[in-house]
Amino acid sequence: MTVTEDAATLAPAKEVGQPRRRKEDARLITGRTTWTDNMVLPGMLHLAVVRSPVAHARITGIDVSAAQQAPNVVAVFTGRDLAEEQGSIPCAWPVTPDMVNPGHPSIAVDQVNHVGEAVAIVVGRSKAAATDAVELVDVDYEILPPVLDMEAAVAEGADLVHDQLESNTSYHFVFDAGEAGTGADTEQAFADAEVVVSRRLVQQRLIPAFMEPRSVVVQPQGDNFTMWSATQIPHVLRVMLAMVTGVPEHKLRIIAPDVGGGFGGKLQVNPEEVLALLLARRLGKPVKWTETRSESLMAAHHGRGQVQFIDIASDREGNVKGLRVRLLADMGAYLRLITPGVPALGAFMFPGIYKFPAYRFECDGVFTNKVPTDAYRGAGRPEATFAIERIMDELAVELGMDPLELRRKNWIQAEEFPFTTVAGLEYDSGDYEQATQKALELLGYDELRAEQQRRRESGDPVQLGIGFSTFTEMCGLAPSRVLGSLSYGAGGWESASIRMLPTGKVEVVTGSTPHGQGHETAWSQLVADQLGVPFEDVEVLHGDTAVSPRGMDTYGSRSLVVGGTAVVKAAEKVVAKARKVAAHLLEASEDDLEFADGKFSVRGTPGATVGIQEIALAVFAAHNYPEDVEPSIDAEATFDPVNFSFPHGTHLCAMEVDTDTGMVKIRKYACVDDVGTVVNPLIVEGQVHGGLAQGIAQALYEEAVYDADGNLTTGSFVDYLVPSAADLPHFDTANTVHAAPGNPIGAKGVGEAGCIASTPAVVNAALDAVRHLGVSDILMPLTPERVWRAIHQGGDGGDRATAGTNAYGGAQTESTAGVSTPASSLGGDR
Amino acid sequence: MTSINVRVDGMSYSDDVEPRTLLVHYLRETLGKVGTVVGCDTSNCGACTVHLDGESVKSCTVFAVQADGCEVTTIEGVSSSDGTDGALHPVQKAFHEMHGLQCGFCTPGMIMASIDLLKENPSPSETEIREGIEGNLCRCTGYQNIVRAVQQAAGEMSGSPAGADTLGAQA
């Protein structure tokens, strides 16, 4: 063994980059968790919500007398009872100055606008008592025509969702590169183009379907209130609840204990959170509300829901010349926290990784009598990525070009970074060719192409297709000034503080609020490296506004990029403060000190060292410290990024399509993501897997289906097909690494990548398998019925008949799909 | 009210329950066994999975009265002590090692279902694992690391070295 190797083994391994097993797991694998619904408080009352069974109606009367007299019912409240104090659910993102916001009562007063809207609340001594009495509340409805279809909703003379408004359009948002000075004139580009391809694509409504149902507990203590909630955003929630209810912000403490997933679905100020706070205040008692799964699917916000009209212009050689996008974006009945902003966020991502000289984006936010939409994993970016990656394939077909060749011809080259796109974003770093090469190898591309050819030639009933998605996304939400320029109601900074305890242990307080992402582990790794302390000596505190007073919470792949950077900055300050104390203790000049592996040492004086953990004790005792400093090495930092980060990657899907049954099966899925520097490869890979599952589920399984009356027919897990282990393939994943220049960690964000990239790869693969049979589009999700119809009857497979969902007796699950049974044959209108 | 006698995680309980009380509600609300959770109302998610006389059941599909005279094991009773690493059940350990959980809400049910799966089939193939845990939904992991965890636990429980890669292509 050489001396150098010896030194290397002695130096503590860097934590960043290690696949550390998660600290969080110990409690989660043993059932010693603190889900909100576990909470029991003395005298606690339970809430059950009476929800509208109709999509659109005037409330003409509510009789609560029978419910009030039911055993163990404490009180029943209607919208009228709370009308004066409930305010409106806040919308933090007025995307245009003239955006129309009809206001969003937490509980309906005069009118209901979607199935599942709260109309009364029963308060009981037990959950069962409250739930039993729900059925005793008698509500009279005068039915109004439901507005469900966006294209019909914006047509002349359409029925109105809100009759006090002039139309069903909330806003018209435009981004025009020509006007913004970031590109050429789009109309001219199209007028001059040799080739134009236009498509109408549909992004179906999805349901976030976090596994832990929403739950909230509120405890009044004098004029103070503590709320535990299964939320992604305790800090944002505190500000918003104060503004909505008038409970002063400093009298309100919000705690997000263990939270079972969110995916954007718990990025909300929920009506039920407002109502629980109001009722706790009114009753002076602790209250709890926990939703059932059916309530969750029906009343928690949905995601996606867009009709996309997209036009692409190019020359004959396949050089793209322009992109034009017009969206109808389904707001649902009301505007929640960032409902209108989701499609607007996507506006900047439609050009993808390609060098378009001209671009115009227009979006109408449209009201319908459905539950509001809002953030769902990717929020605006999956929709954009789907559209651009689908239309690139369509253009390739039109030009008779290989879809990869077309992409290559137009994507930003590695040496062109940083690159300012036609949408005005400055992409930070990457290498699309490198990621693509690696993905092709991972997939075994050439072999699969050869097999595809063989199957084509032999007329195999099972055809094979390969789909591409070469994508990027904007992450690390967000530079506060950019958010301001987009009219967002808040900043995008994040806060962290580090407390050095006398025994040398370290408390890291973060404003990021995890709900499965593993912050406790990753932040410990960051701090262990920065301070040179053992990983085990670091404790990460989060999710409680009294413990972690400042924060912007967790969404938009921002935690590591923004929150992690705040932690690193705070650690740098700790070291800087400790350096002064070390210099004093070692009787040396600060300039002569080196800091490595947790120890300050005097350059050239062997043995003169003091550890940062010892310094923590020294300043605690405070017997001997420099005169001009405070006796503390604790520090706090707030980080506001100057730019987004732009992870990218190449996702490839090989898909088998059974042309006889319409059954599709993912044969192989390979992806190479560049998420910048990887802090914990185990966590990164897990995030990619989870994202892939959700993105693939959009392509193949999930859709929130409403019937003609506005009933959600996919209102339980029987009908809303969250995939099981048997419905998903093995994923082959890998990374390339181009560090993000915008933060000291070099991280770009990974939470949404898999979800954003995978959907178009899957759909492109299915189309590639059957395009020679005349199929050029299939609506998502690609149910066997739709695929079969597209192959055998033409078109895009048609709308999913509500009669095909189990709620209507047309039982068809993925495991029985493709098998014709008397029940499943009811399921379509073929 | 009906009186029942149940052993849960090695302790005996006698209680009066309403006939309609589901086992999962009895566990959570009466016994405070909140490690077992409820994720749906249609018996689809498996979050509530426990063992009833050694067989895995969705405790939201069983009435508490049906557990009268039975032995129930929940996630809180599968390891021999307070969950310090050495005492974990091999399946619990494998979920930790293989990163088979993120938010952890599905995890108690997944672990209980996996233990039962391995009892029936000590060396399942990937497909058999995927089909074996089909009744348990996870929204976070995409299942791949859960499959690896079950493979790893199978290896450990049968005394053969672990076959699963920790990190797949990223290793």
Ligand code: FES
């Ligand atoms: S709660 Fe029992 S299966 Fe979902």
Ligand code: FES
């Ligand atoms: S780990 Fe979150 S649902 Fe499985």
